[in-house]
Amino acid sequence: MKVGALSLLALCLVALGGAGSAVDRRLQDRFDHEQHRALFPSCLGCHPGAGNPSRSLWPDPSNCAVCHDGTIEKRVEWSPPGAPRPNNLRFTHLGHTEVVAHARGADSTLRCSACHAERGADPMRVRLAVVESCLDCHGTGSAHLDAPDTACATCHVPLVQAVQLTREQVKTFPAPASHREPGFAATGHGKLARAGGGPVAASCATCHAREYCTECHVNAPEVPAIQALGADPRSLALESTLEAPAGHADPSFIQRHGGQARKESAKCSVCHTQESCVACHVGSPTSVQAVPTAGPGRGPGATVRRVRPSSHGLDFSRTHAEAASARPQSCSGCHARPDCLSCHRPDAAEPPPGYHPAGFLTSHPAAAYTRESSCSECHNQGQFCANCHLNSGVISPGRLRGAGYHDAKQFFLLNHGQAARQNLESCVSCHAERDCLTCHSATGGRRFNPHGPGFDPATLRHKNPSMCTACHGAAIPER
Numbered sequence: 021m022k023v024g025a026l027s028l029l030a031l032c033l034v035a036l037g038g039a040g041s042a043v044d045r046r047l048q049d050r051f052d053h054e055q056h057r058a059l060f061p062s063c064l065g066c067h068p069g070a071g072n073p074s075r076s077l078w079p080d081p082s083n084c085a086v087c088h089d090g091t092i093e094k095r096v097e098w099s100p101p102g103a104p105r106p107n108n109l110r111f112t113h114l115g116h117t118e119v120v121a122h123a124r125g126a127d128s129t130l131r132c133s134a135c136h137a138e139r140g141a142d143p144m145r146v147r148l149a150v151v152e153s154c155l156d157c158h159g160t161g162s163a164h165l166d167a168p169d170t171a172c173a174t175c176h177v178p179l180v181q182a183v184q185l186t187r188e189q190v191k192t193f194p195a196p197a198s199h200r201e202p203g204f205a206a207t208g209h210g211k212l213a214r215a216g217g218g219p220v221a222a223s224c225a226t227c228h229a230r231e232y233c234t235e236c237h238v239n240a241p242e243v244p245a246i247q248a249l250g251a252d253p254r255s256l257a258l259e260s261t262l263e264a265p266a267g268h269a270d271p272s273f274i275q276r277h278g279g280q281a282r283k284e285s286a287k288c289s290v291c292h293t294q295e296s297c298v299a300c301h302v303g304s305p306t307s308v309q310a311v312p313t314a315g316p317g318r319g320p321g322a323t324v325r326r327v328r329p330s331s332h333g334l335d336f337s338r339t340h341a342e343a344a345s346a347r348p349q350s351c352s353g354c355h356a357r358p359d360c361l362s363c364h365r366p367d368a369a370e371p372p373p374g375y376h377p378a379g380f381l382t383s384h385p386a387a388a389y390t391r392e393s394s395c396s397e398c399h400n401q402g403q404f405c406a407n408c409h410l411n412s413g414v415i416s417p418g419r420l421r422g423a424g425y426h427d428a429k430q431f432f433l434l435n436h437g438q439a440a441r442q443n444l445e446s447c448v449s450c451h452a453e454r455d456c457l458t459c460h461s462a463t464g465g466r467r468f469n470p471h472g473p474g475f476d477p478a479t480l481r482h483k484n485p486s487m488c489t490a491c492h493g494a495a496i497p498e499r
Contacts, residue, residue, distance in 0.1 A: 053146040063132040070113040106189060108182035110175055166197050169212055173222035179229055180250035191257035193227050206265055219248035229255035236262045238312055238321045239289045262291060262322060274329050285310035293321035300326045302356045453490060461491050
């Protein structure tokens with residue numbers, strides 16, 4: 021009898037999705053065990069490998085020819101398989117027959133029928149291994165795919181060890197019932213993967229490898245459970261789809277997601293890369309920088325499509341000024357200044373149509389000095405500002421260029437040092453270093469000391485001596 025081989029084949033078919041009934045019919049068509057029951061009182065007579073791993077599991081074809089010689093019975097052509105069928109099972113006939121022997125005694129037919137016959141049926145009505153018998157014996161007490169996930173490793177080895185399985189065979193792996201429960205893709209699979217006390221549950225490793233997880237997980241290198249899985253590209257045969265959490269469907273999510281990203285950036289990094297964030301965000305906010313960039317070993321991340329926020333109605337272009345003035349930082353999340361200038365100043369040769377508020381010309385010195393906005397993004401400060409001041413007569417013919425800008429503040433020259441320390445960038449838009457050296461130089465000019473109170477020359481000389489040479493030349497003083 022082909023008892024041992026049948027058990028191996030049956031469990032393999034269970035592991036690969038199963039076609040047991042069809043194979044059973046082919047088995048009965050090829051060899052009728054019940055018809056030959058008088059000739060083979062013991063299973064081990066034909067299948068010695070079921071009890072002795074050093075011998076073949078299959079019958080010797082010469083034994084068949086004793087009867088099927090063309091005279092007594094018609095000749096048959098049969099040869100044993102060259103290699104076992106690919107499977108991912110821990111099963112061995114020897115281990116199982118020894119266990120069953122304690123319950124069924126020495127009769128190999130009774131022992132083999134524990135797996136190869138329906139419960140209560142004639143032992144010679146042989147069929148492929150009865151999976152329900154396997155599950156009952158192992159204490160599972162449920163149907164195959166309804167068994168607890170913790171029971172997978174009882175019968176199955178990890179996918180990376182089942183090296184004989186092809187990608188197409190892996191693709192036919194059936195999904196357990198737990199995988200069809202609501203919320204499994206969002207949170208359930210993570211809890212299951214961490215169950216069991218180890219870095220990753222053995223049940224996950226039965227069907228999955230690291231590549232399967234990295235199809236979705238951007239944070240795969242930082243997840244111990246994923247890194248604990250072996251690498252095997254065959255796992256990609258199992259299809260997976262990255263789905264957005266239910267909370268992302270809320271109409272207000274776009275407005276609220278920034279706060280959530282700042283508080284829980286680790287959750288965002290499960291599905292999002294920096295590339296998916298900058299699909300909408302201009303620049304790199306702090307929360308975006310906390311998300312990893314796409315690269316080897318990471319999933320490609322969620323594909324983000326930039327959409328118009330619900331607050332931006334059809335007439336928003338006429339009403340956006342108030343919102344932009346009240347919360348300009350919210351605008352800067354998606355918009356850059358050129359977006360504003362495309363409407364507010366479409367032609368650089370024309371004066372800006374309403375970009376600045378009414379009366380801004382009078383107050384612009386304070387705005388420029390405090391850097392409320394960056395003038396240089398629209399204006400060439402060295403030419404635009406100088407030409408306007410010159411044409412308006414707001415300039416003086418003093419020795420220092422641009423002195424007329426400061427005429428509104430009497431004696432500005434005596435206090436300009438503090439202004440320069442506060443906002444040196446505004447000074448360099450009109451002044452060059454030679455203007456400063458007219459008065460501040462250790463080698464010429466009026467020799468005014470450019471250093472303020474508490475100046476530490478030794479420290480600065482140590483950090484950047486080239487800066488000292490602008491005034492002192494090569495003879496930098498020691499203190």
